[in-house]
Amino acid sequence: MLTINRLQEKLRAGQQVFGLIATIPAALTVEMIGHAGYDFVIIDMEHVMINPETVEHMIRAAEAAQITPLVRVPEVDAKEILRVLDSGAQGIVVPHVESRRQMEELVQAAQYSPVGKRSLNSGRPAAFGKGSLVDYVRQANERIMLVPMIESRLGVERIADILSVPGLGMVLEGAADLSQSYGVPWQTDAAIVQEGLCRVWEASREARIPYCAIPRKPGEYTAWVEQGVHAFVLGDERGIAFRALQARRSNLC
Template identity: 55%
Template sequence: MLYDNRLKQAIGEGREVFGVLASIPAAASIELIGEAGFDFVVIDTEHVMINPETVEHMIRTAERYRLTPLVRVPDGDPKRMLRLLDAGAQGIVLPQVEDAATVRDAVSACKYAPEGRRSLNAGRPGSFGRTSLADYVGHANDTVMVVAMIETERGVTNIEAIAAEPGLDLVLEGAADLSQSLGVSWQTNHPHVQAALAHAASVSLAHGVAWCTFLRHDGDGPRWRARGVTTFMLGDERGIAFRALMQARRQAQTSLAGADPAAGHPDQENS
């Protein structure tokens, strides 16, 4: 069945929520994210090779944790979006959005009539027809989110028209690609990048569309919160795991370097 979209509800109520990208193609990745207490997850099919069955298992696992599952697609192919929504995705994340027409087409592909042209199907989100499909259609239109990523200079330039497009629920920043577009690759904290993000966020919020930012640098959270942002991403689970592993290794090396070899291992006393 299609659960209520807890992310959409939280945004509407102005509550802070935290999400992470899932780039490891395994349901176990979603279990870790869910157990860690995140509110939503963005399953990445833009940069990662994940087969359709695995994506569905990842969505199913997110449902188990009441973790809102969004899926980032590689492009605006309506058939791909249809299959992901029929698998139970509660939202589609569109990369590299640069104009209102892209959002308009995505909304049409994600919503059933009269709001869109999504093909009807009595699959798993509709409980395979166990309950009224007429009721399901309305629930799906209220539940499914359309998220636009602003990742280029052109996207920032057209943010007014993009944010004004009906059916857009959330704008997610893509500072890494935006830095490249602005000629300062990987300098996500560069003044030009930050100014572009601040402008796009201001316009989005003025149109009543929530803004989601990545927390990359110290002090990012309070600064964005002061601007009215309540939706945050903490990167992808691969990077988080990598940094945690590096830190664990460094701590072990530091501990061993400071140990007294003559003291022996504490367990040796009881052996």
């Protein structure tokens, strides 16, 4: 059911928050992420084959572990966003955002009237109608986070316009695809990529929208903290598990 969005509350209080992208379609790993001390999880529907029931179980696991479940959808699809939110997601992450129109469409899909056009439902986020549905609608509009990912040259160029849409809860960088957009694939530390990230951060600061960084190399986390950034995604659990497996095997030899 819809509860207080802990990620949202911590960001508003200026507290540091840490999240992971969940790429393994299993509720167990989400529960592990929560008990490992993370604040939020981004369940990935963009790069992962995953069925709706599994998404709902992963959201339920996040609730049990008391971390905020966000879901990354492949695109702004009103019907898919509706099902994800009706499953209990507390936020929607949209990849490859390049225009204000995409964000306006997201607001319309994810928010109830009078802000948007999300279809009314009294399912599990509303505790199946146990309380006032009028209050639920208001709370849902207040607590659902809308998060654009900026992953292209065009997105960087239009960042101020994108972030001018009311109701955005955080902006997430996407340096990997951004590097490809700039013609330097996987070179996330290239000067042109770092300049793009800085432009997004500066625009987010101007718009007073929390910026979420993804530290990839030693020193990047500290550098962002010194710039006043409080939100971080520390990769995905699949990559972390793979490196841990490699290290475990190597340490025996």
